[in-house]
Amino acid sequence: MNLNKAFVLGNLTRDPEAKNLPSGQIVANFGLATNRIWKDRNTGQQQKQVEFHNIVTFGKLAEIAQQYLKRGSMVLIEGRIQTRSWESQDGVKKYRTEIIAETLQLGPKNQNAPAPTATSAPQEPQSQKKEIKDEEIPTIEEGYAPSSAREEEIDVKDLPL
Numbered sequence: 727m728n729l730n731k732a733f734v735l736g737n738l739t740r741d742p743e744a745k746n747l748p749s750g751q752i753v754a755n756f757g758l759a760t761n762r763i764w765k766d767r768n769t770g771q772q773q774k775q776v777e778f779h780n781i782v783t784f785g786k787l788a789e790i791a792q793q794y795l796k797r798g799s800m801v802l803i804e805g806r807i808q809t810r811s812w813e814s815q816d817g818v819k820k821y822r823t824e825i826i827a828e829t830l831q832l833g834p835k836n837q838n839a840p841a842p843t844a845t846s847a848p849q850e851p852q853s854q855k856k857e858i859k860d861e862e863i864p865t866i867e868e869g870y871a872p873s874s875a876r877e878e879e880i881d882v883k884d885l886p887l
Contacts, residue, residue: 730806732825734779735833736760738799742783744792754788756781756795758803758825780824781805787827800833 739757746752758779766773781803783791795801805827814820 732807733804734758734760734825735802738795738797741797742791742795744788751785752788754783754791781827782824783827787830794832802831803827804829
């Protein structure tokens with residue numbers, strides 16, 4: 727039995743770049759950084775290592791990534807690892823390892839986002855603000871399509887951003 731599965735939780739290093747394939751399908755690429763933190767056994771000092779991952783999404787996931795993700799956004803990606811190879815114009819063989827996303831979960835809304843200004847929506851009084859509860863972040867799977875019997879439309883205010 728074989729298994730090719732990757733789970734990465736990190737922050738985008740760049741905004742998703744979306745393109746249309748000749749077939750008409752949309753594809754979005756972005757970078758994701760993950761951190762590993764540990765204590766050095768010899769010195770007792772905290773160490774940190776950053777890994778950078780190339781993420782590729784297709785179809786509906788690509789549309790969602792392009793619409794809702796931006797540099798710095800946290801996201802959980804589940805997918806498979808794939809390495810492509812090609813020959814460059816100067817004849818050198820090149821390789822690129824990517825994670826092909828099969829599902830993604832949007833992370834929490836960026837807490838470092840700038841506060842609304844006076845020109846934006848009016849502020850609610852403190853007493854009227856809703857409490858933010860820890861809710862499960864929805865998973866959006868590749869190939870998801872709402873049934874034709876109950877056409878669904880994603881409302882931005884329903885997203886956990």
